[in-house]
Amino acid sequence: MQPVPGVFEGSANVVAVLVLLAEFGMLRQAVLRDQVRLYALQSLVVSALAAIVAAGRDVPELYALAGLSLALKVVIVPLVVTRLLRDTSEEIAGSGTLGVATSVLVSIVVAGFGFFAVGALGIHSRVLPTTALSLSIAVVLVAFVLMIVRRDVVSQAIGFFSLENGVSLASLVVAAGLPLILEVAFLFDLLVAVVVFGVLMRVHHGRTSSLSTSALTRLRG
Amino acid sequence: MSLLLPIPAVQALQPLTILVAAPGISGVIAKLEARLQGRRGPRILQPYYDLAKLFAKESLAPAGVNAWFLAAPIVAMACYLTVPLLIPVLTTFGLPWGYMGDILGGGFVLSLGSFVVAVAALQTGGPYAQLGASRSKTFAAITEPVVLFVVFSVALVTGTDLPYALAATVRSSASQIVRPAHLLAAGALFLVILYETGRIPVETHTGTNEFGMIEEARSFEHSGPYLALLKWGSACKQLVLYTLLINVFLAPWGLASSAAIGSVALAIVTLVGKALVVGAAVAVIDDSFAKLRLFKITDFVSAAFLLSVVAVFTLYLGGG
Numbered sequence: 001m002q003p004v005p006g007v008f009e010g011s012a013n014v015v016a017v018l019v020l021l022a023e024f025g026m027l028r029q030a031v032l033r034d035q036v037r038l039y040a041l042q043s044l045v046v047s048a049l050a051a052i053v054a055a056g057r058d059v060p061e062l063y064a065l066a067g068l069s070l071a072l073k074v075v076i077v078p079l080v081v082t083r084l085l086r087d088t089s090e091e092i093a094g095s096g097t098l099g100v101a102t103s104v105l106v107s108i109v110v111a112g113f114g115f116f117a118v119g120a121l122g123i124h125s126r127v128l129p130t131t132a133l134s135l136s137i138a139v140v141l142v143a144f145v146l147m148i149v150r151r152d153v154v155s156q157a158i159g160f161f162s163l164e165n166g167v168s169l170a171s172l173v174v175a176a177g178l179p180l181i182l183e184v185a186f187l188f189d190l191l192v193a194v195v196v197f198g199v200l201m202r203v204h205h206g207r208t209s210s211l212s213t214s215a216l217t218r219l220r221g
Numbered sequence: 222m223s224l225l226l227p228i229p230a231v232q233a234l235q236p237l238t239i240l241v242a243a244p245g246i247s248g249v250i251a252k253l254e255a256r257l258q259g260r261r262g263p264r265i266l267q268p269y270y271d272l273a274k275l276f277a278k279e280s281l282a283p284a285g286v287n288a289w290f291l292a293a294p295i296v297a298m299a300c301y302l303t304v305p306l307l308i309p310v311l312t313t314f315g316l317p318w319g320y321m322g323d324i325l326g327g328g329f330v331l332s333l334g335s336f337v338v339a340v341a342a343l344q345t346g347g348p349y350a351q352l353g354a355s356r357s358k359t360f361a362a363i364t365e366p367v368v369l370f371v372v373f374s375v376a377l378v379t380g381t382d383l384p385y386a387l388a389a390t391v392r393s394s395a396s397q398i399v400r401p402a403h404l405l406a407a408g409a410l411f412l413v414i415l416y417e418t419g420r421i422p423v424e425t426h427t428g429t430n431e432f433g434m435i436e437e438a439r440s441f442e443h444s445g446p447y448l449a450l451l452k453w454g455s456a457c458k459q460l461v462l463y464t465l466l467i468n469v470f471l472a473p474w475g476l477a478s479s480a481a482i483g484s485v486a487l488a489i490v491t492l493v494g495k496a497l498v499v500g501a502a503v504a505v506i507d508d509s510f511a512k513l514r515l516f517k518i519t520d521f522v523s524a525a526f527l528l529s530v531v532a533v534f535t536l537y538l539g540g541g
Contacts, residue, residue, distance in 0.1 A: 010399035017401045017531060024527055028520070101523040108530050119538045131401075131538045 008056050009129040015049045016132040019169055020111070023142045023162055027107060028100050032085055032154045032211075036078050039158050039165075043073035046165050046172075053172055057127040061180045062172075069168065072187055077161060077194050084198055085154065088205050096149045107145045111138035125173045133173040139166030152211040153204050157197035164190050223481040231480050232318060234489070235310040236302040239464070242493050243456035244268035246463070246500050253504040268456065272449050280445025286344045293341030294443065294450035300334030301457040308384045308461075309468045311488040313392075313476045315385045323382040324372050327465070331417075331458065332361065338439050338451065345442035353438025356515075360416070360423075360435060363522050367413050370529035374406040377536040384465070388473035405532035407470040412525035414466060416518075418459045421507045423518055460496060467495045 005013065022042035029035045047070040054062035096103060114137040123133060140163055147159035168186065171178065201211070208215040226234075248265040255262025264270075282290055304327045306318045322330070339354035372382055378400075379386045391397050398404075416423045419436040426437070440451040468476065475491030477484040513521055 004394070004396050005400060007396045007399055010396050010401070013401045013535065014399060014404060017405065017535065020531065021527075024524075028524070099520075100517075101519040104520075104523040104527055108527060112530075112534060115534050115538060131535055134538050135535075 005129055005131075012049065012052065012056075012128050013131050013135070015045055015052065016128075016135040016169060018045045019049075019165065020135050020139050020142070023139045023146070023166070024104065024107065026155075026158060026162060027103060027142060027146045027149075032152070033082065035155060035158050036081050036085070039081075039162055040074050040078040042162055042165050043069065043077075046168055047074065049169070050172060053127050053176055057176070059127065059176050062176060064180055065183050068184060068187055072191065073161070073165070077190070080194055080198060081154065081157065084201050088201075088211060096151065098149050103145065103149050106149075107142045110141045110145055114138040114141040123174060125176070127176040128173040130173070133170055136166050136169035136173065139163075139169060151213050153197075153201050153213060154211055156213070157201065160193060160197065161190065164193070223483050226480045226482055226485055228316060228480060231312060231477075231485060232306065232316045234485065235305040235316070238310060238489050238492065239305045239457050239460050240302060240453075242496070243460040244272060244453065246460050246493070246496050247456045249497055250500040250504050250507075253501055254507050257504060257508045268452075272453055275449035275452070276446050278445040280443075280447050283345045283347065283442050285346065286341075289337075290341045290344050290443075291447060293337045294447045294454065296337045297334040298450050298454045298457070300330050300337075301454050301461060303330050304461050305464070308465050309388050309473065309476060310464055310492065311477055311485055312480075313385075313389070313473075313478045315383075319385060320383060324375060324384055324387075324465075324469075325382060327384070328368055328372075331461070334454070334458070335361065335436075338454075342439040342442065347442045349434070349438045350441045353434055353436065353441070356435045357439060360518055360522075363519060364413055364416055364525070367409055367522065367525045367529050370526070370533055371406045371410050371413070374402050374529065374532040374536055377533065378402060384469045388469050388476075391470070391473050402532040402536045403470070405528045405535070407466065409525045409529035409532065410466055410470060412521070412528070414462045415503070415506070416522070416525075417462055418455075418503075420503055422510045422513045422521055425512055426507065463496045463499045464492065467499060468492070471499075 004010075019042055022038050022045065025038045026035050026042075029038060047066045050062045050066035050069065054060060054066060098106065115134045118134045118137045119130065122130075124130060125133065143159045143163035143166060146162070147156045150156055150159065164186070168183075171183065171186070175182075204213075204216075205211060245265065245268070248263070248268045251267070252262045252265050306316070307322045307327045307330075308324075309315075309319075335357065339358055342350035342354040345351070375387050376382045378397075379390050391403065415421075419426055424435050424437065436455070440448055443451055467473075472495055475488060475495070477488040
């Protein structure tokens with residue numbers, strides 16, 4: 001028998017678990033458009049968690065962060081990526097190197113490693129339970145797996161963006177009181193990444209007329 | 222002061238409720254599914270008429286089968302009616318036989334029922350029945366880890382794995398309901414139930430498309446009263462699993478806390494109502510998803526496995 005977390009901690013953990021499940025959903029999803037939608041959903045959940053923390057723990061700066069990440073990650077980034085996708089007329093992601101069930105099992109192992117590695121650190125936070133921190137590390141690691149097993153530029157970009165979601169979840173746990181300017185700097189980092197990945201997708205699709213990265217292994221003389 | 226039922230009567234009412242209500246639940250789901258597809262659908266009582274018709278027919282057995290083939294439907298039915306003695310169907314307090322087995326024990330009894338039917342199907346020599354038996358055992362082995370992890374998370378939450386204990390824990394406070402382990406384990410169990418009751422996205426429940434058949438194909442060689450028992454049995458299994466989900470995990474409210482006639486009757490009505498809500502959810506899922514290809518079922522099961530493993534992980538971290 002273990003001590004039961006209170007209602008606030010329990011709900012916060014459920015929201016953090018939802019972020020992880022959305023990450024796994026992106027790993028499983030083969031249709032690129034739906035992958036982008038899942039990313040938008042995940043960002044929405046992270047923004048909601050920021051708002052919940054702002055309300056429950058009385059950290060009003062987080063409202064601004066929640067609003068900013070809502071505008072940027074739920075609206076702008078998915079819009080930009082779907083716009084890029086519209087020009088490419090490719091809907092299905094290139095086959096992953098592993099099957100769906102296998103990659104889920106691999107990610108469970110990787111996420112478990114992240115869970116217990118961070119759980120063993122014993123970091124405690126004023127605003128959110130430690131479990132949320134472990135979950136955020138699991139999100140980051142599963143995003144790595146997503147980027148490794150997928151062979152198309154869009155999935156890899158989405159993997160990178162969702163990795164940022166994991167990091168902002170972690171920052172909610174360990175640094176909710178961090179000055180707002182730092183958090184906003186993170187968000188603008190993401191904006192830079194979006195531009196870079198956008199250019200990458202464009203150039204790659206222009207050269208090889210596919211989104212698959214397997215064309216990159218060919219040697220050029 | 223209301224009249225108290227004798228405890229053995231309440232005990233007997235648990236399997237009786239399941240036995241009587243199960244075909245009706247299937248009937249409502251079939252009706253609702255048809256309405257969602259824009260059809261009028263069969264009458265809600267149609268499963269009862271089907272059973273009555275089958276019981277009035279003669280039964281034929283394929284050449285070369287022995288008594289096992291005929292005993293299997295009866296044994297399976299007995300198994301499905303044993304489980305309601307172990308789980309809180311009507312009462313919050315454990316009845317005398319309620320502690321005979323835990324969740325794992327109930328799972329074993331359910332698998333035993335499905336095993337005897339599979340063995341009977343294997344005896345027939347009919348290719349479809351054998352195919353169904355082989356498939357159902359193969360996929361049952363895949364879903365087993367999910368069930369085990371759900372049991373683990375129950376054991377970590379309550380310190381025991383008695384269904385009555387978990388139901389009481391869930392009732393005890395709001396923080397028990399919102400804890401992620403509970404929600405994740407319930408979600409995983411729901412996915413397992415979709416598999417076990419042969420619903421979309423695993424299997425089409427109605428129709429005779431043998432490519433996707435798993436559980437439904439096993440009864441092809443049975444006829445007459447034996448087929449009726451098999452059909453009734455699978456309806457009972459469905460309601461037993463719904464009851465497990467509702468009264469242990471999702472909504473263990475509305476159960477009788479004493480043996481008074483009024484509260485037991487109310488508990489029966491609530492159970493049927495809650496099972497209908499779950500059935501409605503299942504009907505919506507049936508109508509809004511496509512059936513998975515047979516070899517994609519592992520993908521579906523991996524999602525359920527993910528939920529149950531994350532449930533255990535969060536519990537070990539102390540945040541579940």
